[in-house]
Amino acid sequence: MSDTGLPARRSAIYLLDQIIGEGKLLPELIGAGVLDRLEPADRARAQRLATETLRGMERADRILQKHLQKYPPLTVRNALRVGTVELCAGEAAHGVVNSMVGIVSRHKRYGHLKGLVNAVLRKVADKGPEQWPALRTPRLPKWLRGPLVEAWGGETVLAMEAVQFAGAPLDLSCKADVDAVAQATGGTALPTGSVRLADAGQVSALPGYTAGDWWVQDAAAAMPARVLDAQPGEAVLDLCAAPGGKTLQLAASGADVTAVDISEGRMERVRQNLIRTALKAETLVSDAFDVTGQYDAILLDAPCSATGTIRRHPDLPFAKDGSEFGALIEMQARMIDHAVSLLKPGGRMVFCTCSLLPDEGEVQAEEALVRHPSLTVDRAALDRPGIDPGWITEEGGLRLRPDHWADRGGMDGFYLICLRKTG
Numbered sequence: 001m002s003d004t005g006l007p008a009r010r011s012a013i014y015l016l017d018q019i020i021g022e023g024k025l026l027p028e029l030i031g032a033g034v035l036d037r038l039e040p041a042d043r044a045r046a047q048r049l050a051t052e053t054l055r056g057m058e059r060a061d062r063i064l065q066k067h068l069q070k071y072p073p074l075t076v077r078n079a080l081r082v083g084t085v086e087l088c089a090g091e092a093a094h095g096v097v098n099s100m101v102g103i104v105s106r107h108k109r110y111g112h113l114k115g116l117v118n119a120v121l122r123k124v125a126d127k128g129p130e131q132w133p134a135l136r137t138p139r140l141p142k143w144l145r146g147p148l149v150e151a152w153g154g155e156t157v158l159a160m161e162a163v164q165f166a167g168a169p170l171d172l173s174c175k176a177d178v179d180a181v182a183q184a185t186g187g188t189a190l191p192t193g194s195v196r197l198a199d200a201g202q203v204s205a206l207p208g209y210t211a212g213d214w215w216v217q218d219a220a221a222a223m224p225a226r227v228l229d230a231q232p233g234e235a236v237l238d239l240c241a242a243p244g245g246k247t248l249q250l251a252a253s254g255a256d257v258t259a260v261d262i263s264e265g266r267m268e269r270v271r272q273n274l275i276r277t278a279l280k281a282e283t284l285v286s287d288a289f290d291v292t293g294q295y296d297a298i299l300l301d302a303p304c305s306a307t308g309t310i311r312r313h314p315d316l317p318f319a320k321d322g323s324e325f326g327a328l329i330e331m332q333a334r335m336i337d338h339a340v341s342l343l344k345p346g347g348r349m350v351f352c353t354c355s356l357l358p359d360e361g362e363v364q365a366e367e368a369l370v371r372h373p374s375l376t377v378d379r380a381a382l383d384r385p386g387i388d389p390g391w392i393t394e395e396g397g398l399r400l401r402p403d404h405w406a407d408r409g410g411m412d413g414f415y416l417i418c419l420r421k422t423g
């Protein structure tokens with residue numbers, strides 16, 4: 001890793017420019033290789049800096065606005081934001097200020113603003129660290145906060161924002177023995193069967209990674225496959241499978257799993273995960289709408305707004321504005337309809353989304369029940385260890401939110417429901 005931190009800081013600023021200015025998502029940028037030229041330690045630091053800056057952006061902007069008469073161009077503003085977040089986290093002032101001045105001074109168009117960066121960050125270094133903790137918890141942008149307050153109420157949204165600001169622990173799903181994985185990794189077994197690590201460090205260095213004893217999967221994301229409860233020998237379809245956390249759970253149950261995803265690149269990650277864990281599933285790169293056949297059980301983890309994953313993906317509220325959500329909601333309904341046609345009589349399907357918006361959860365389920373009189377809600381499927389009865393919804397689904405288990409570090413937002421095809 002570079003001693004000066006300069007490459008990581010420059011890259012963090014670039015990531016923020018792309019996310020805020022161009023609407024790109026962080027995983028998209030990483031996948032496109034924008035950090036590939038950095039050494040691994042600098043790559044990790046750049047990602048961490050960008051992520052922490054996005055989480056603390058509102059506080060950074062409040063501190064900065066005291067020292068700015070007008071907003072500088074986005075790149076310079078992002079340099080100030082990263083610098084402010086670092087300074088307020090206790091990073092040594094000379095390193096942060098010198099790096100940011102150095103980065104801006106070499107900028108083709110904004111080099112002349114290096115004096116501003118120097119002056120502002122020196123003031124932030126002086127007072128910022130004591131101002132930071134007194135500022136309110138950063139809020140979600142209005143386009144998302146409005147619908148969430150309408151759905152869950154203001155207090156719940158504040159509680160979700162507190163969990164999102166705190167970031168996420170690392171959860172593992174285990175191939176077999178949960179207690180053995182908890183002991184080996186120093187984690188805690190959660191009531192629903194996942195293992196939680198507060199400070200994981202490098203994932204591939206954890207005991208059991210190479211042996212494939214576990215895979216990374218948020219405790220909430222592990223619930224749909226638990227509720228589907230695939231049995232050995234059943235024909236199970238995982239309709240939107242990549243990167244494969246749920247495929248691995250289904251395969252570990254001994255079911256005969258077919259994993260489908262439209263993306264070849266993402267499906268390659270499913271294959272790699274199956275190899276590492278020595279689990280078996282057939283992988284099929286295909287549009288879900290082209291899949292045929294009849295299955296005992298189907299997991300439909302439909303593409304969605306991903307608004308339930310913001311504590312791990314704080315880039316989302318900055319890159320998106322909600323304008324794509326209508327098309328996603330419409331596609332989810334069509335995917336449910338197609339999945340129903342692939343279910344054997346008596347078969348069951350879990351529909352789920354990692355969304356906090358009822359339109360992608362509760363409403364979607366209620367409308368599917370109206371469109372398909374052959375479907376009934378399998379409420380008994382939710383009779384699983386660790387499920388709080390308060391999480392069960394009126395129509396018989398499961399609503400998981402970031403503020404659930406807040407004292408344990410929260411969980412991703414998810415909705416799921418188990419639907420059974422009668423006759």
Ligand SMILES: C[S@@+](CC[C@H](N)C(=O)[O-])C[C@H]1O[C@@H](n2cnc3c(N)ncnc32)[C@H](O)[C@@H]1O
Binds near residue numbers: 240242260266289302
């Ligand atoms: C929410 S992610 C699935 C996560 C996955 N179930 C897991 O647990 O790791 C949604 C997936 O749907 C895939 N997808 C989107 N449209 C699709 C389509 N028309 N047919 C099949 N897969 C699709 C995306 O490539 C993406 O991998």
